[in-house]
Amino acid sequence: MNNLSFNAQTGGSSRxxxxxxxxxxxxxxxxxxxxxxxxxxxxxxxxxxxxPSQLSDLSAAFFYAFAAAQIPLGLFLDRWGTRITITxxxxxxxxxxxxxxxxxxxxxxxxxxxxLGVGVSGNMVGAMMLIAAWFPPRRFATLTGAVxxxxxxxxxxxxxxxxxxxxxxxxxxxxxIVAVLxxxxxxxFYWVVRNTPPGVELPRVAQESPLKGLGQLFRRRYYWIIGVxxxxxxxxxxxxxxxxxxxxxxxxxxxxQIQAGNILLFVTIGYMIGLPFWGRVSxxxxxxxxxxxxxxxxxxxALVLSLGLMQGMPVWVLxxxxxxxxxxxxxxxxxxxxxxxxxxxxxxxxxxxGINLYTMLGxxxxxxxxxxxxxxxxxxxxxxxxxxxxxxxxxxGLCLAGVLYLFIPDSKAIGEGQTVAEG
Numbered sequence: 238m239n240n241l242s243f244n245a246q247t248g249g250s251s252r253x254x255x256x257x258x259x260x261x262x263x264x265x266x267x268x269x270x271x272x273x274x275x276x277x278x279x280x281x282x283x284x285x286x287x288x289p290s291q292l293s294d295l296s297a298a299f300f301y302a303f304a305a306a307q308i309p310l311g312l313f314l315d316r317w318g319t320r321i322t323i324t325x326x327x328x329x330x331x332x333x334x335x336x337x338x339x340x341x342x343x344x345x346x347x348x349x350x351x352x353l354g355v356g357v358s359g360n361m362v363g364a365m366m367l368i369a370a371w372f373p374p375r376r377f378a379t380l381t382g383a384v385x386x387x388x389x390x391x392x393x394x395x396x397x398x399x400x401x402x403x404x405x406x407x408x409x410x411x412x413x414i415v416a417v418l419x420x421x422x423x424x425x426f427y428w429v430v431r432n433t434p435p436g437v438e439l440p441r442v443a444q445e446s447p448l449k450g451l452g453q454l455f456r457r458r459y460y461w462i463i464g465v466x467x468x469x470x471x472x473x474x475x476x477x478x479x480x481x482x483x484x485x486x487x488x489x490x491x492x493x494q495i496q497a498g499n500i501l502l503f504v505t506i507g508y509m510i511g512l513p514f515w516g517r518v519s520x521x522x523x524x525x526x527x528x529x530x531x532x533x534x535x536x537x538x539a540l541v542l543s544l545g546l547m548q549g550m551p552v553w554v555l556x557x558x559x560x561x562x563x564x565x566x567x568x569x570x571x572x573x574x575x576x577x578x579x580x581x582x583x584x585x586x587x588x589x590x591g592i593n594l595y596t597m598l599g600x601x602x603x604x605x606x607x608x609x610x611x612x613x614x615x616x617x618x619x620x621x622x623x624x625x626x627x628x629x630x631x632x633x634g635l636c637l638a639g640v641l642y643l644f645i646p647d648s649k650a651i652g653e654g655q656t657v658a659e660g
Contacts (some may be wrong), residue, residue, distance in 0.1 A: 260364035267357035268391030293608035300601030302354030311590035318432040327423035330356025334416035382516025397498035459645035464595035469634035470569035472599025489621040507563025526575035527647040533568035534639035538632040578648040
């Protein structure tokens with residue numbers, strides 16, 4: 238029996254739900270870290286004398302480090318199990334938060350962001366592996382979507398609340414507080430989590446060569462296509478929410494820091510609602526992965542283009558648009574069960590981390606690409622016309638991903654109750 242097999246007695250056990258809860262808490266910290274730069278960017282710039290390109294590089298460093306950790310992460314999860322791997326990585330995250338909090342210049346701040354990216358690189362995939370081990374397959378997309386959706390509360394903390402906390406104790410004090418919280422959460426994680434239910438053993442692949450199976454993954458065309466899809470879907474979301482929405486709203490539209498933080502909350506609300514909603518639609522209503530993901534890519538492209546038409550619009554329209562951006566980005570989470578169900582169980586960890594590689598590369602690359610396309614210092618830009626190259630690039634990438642998604646099979650697992658692999 239392998240670590241993705243389901244024991245019918247575990248789905249409702251207290252241990253299973255305790256593991257589920259602590260996974261939510263750990264992933265919430267990951268969500269906070271990844272978008273925590275945007276609303277404190279004025280303080281960072283003033284405190285450390287950062288240029289716009291340095292600010293962009295600082296944000297992107299987290300995602301490059303996160304992405305680079307994905308391939309070895311899959312191997313470590315297979316060999317050491319989720320409990321040990323995620324615990325050790327989160328100790329690195331604690332060190333990263335403290336390094337960032339005490340940094341005196343761009344160099345050490347970047348080191349802190351790199352450590353943070355590596356440290357939380359396994360929180361989502363680790364949660365997925367534990368859900369696959371402790372809950373039935375028919376609930377995978379719903380439960381993983383709910384984990385990400387509820388954990389998006391971490392992005393709430395990185396919006397208006399972080400502004401207030403940083404104004405009260407400084408941005409450095411805020412990150413010290415989060416480092417302490419991170420240490421507490423990972424201590425509980427280690428105490429509560431078990432890799433598999435009683436009587437279920439890890440698969441034999443965990444004892445084999447760590448490189449075995451990567452070739453099988455790379456030979457699947459749908460691995461690359463889903464990779465492109467998640468690259469642009471999540472990359473656009475993070476480039477917007479994690480950095481460039483702040484300058485767009487504050488410098489482009491002339492809103493205050495608090496107003497910008499409030500509007501950014503609506504992306505988080507939409508994303509938070511959309512993740513479990515679309516997971517349930519995929520699992521139980523439409524019973525499809527492909528036809529939940531594919532239309533959402535084109536709708537997201539249209540919403541991105543709408544950002545170029547917001548000059549002079551009332552705040553409630555901006556709130557509605559940013560809510561829509563969060564809601565229609567959420568179906569992209571269904572790409573994870575899609576790739577998992579197109580591959581054999583023993584490749585699940587490597588498939589999930591392999592897709593996560595493109596997810597985080599997209600976030601890093603699109604942040605920097607947006608900085609290049611905007612050009613110059615956003616604080617000197619009048620209006621939002623200068624952002625059009627960014628919106629056009631994002632929309633084009635999302636449409637390309639949608640077209641490519643037409644050429645991969647849908648999952649049969651949710652219809653037949655089994656995992657399907659390409660021959």
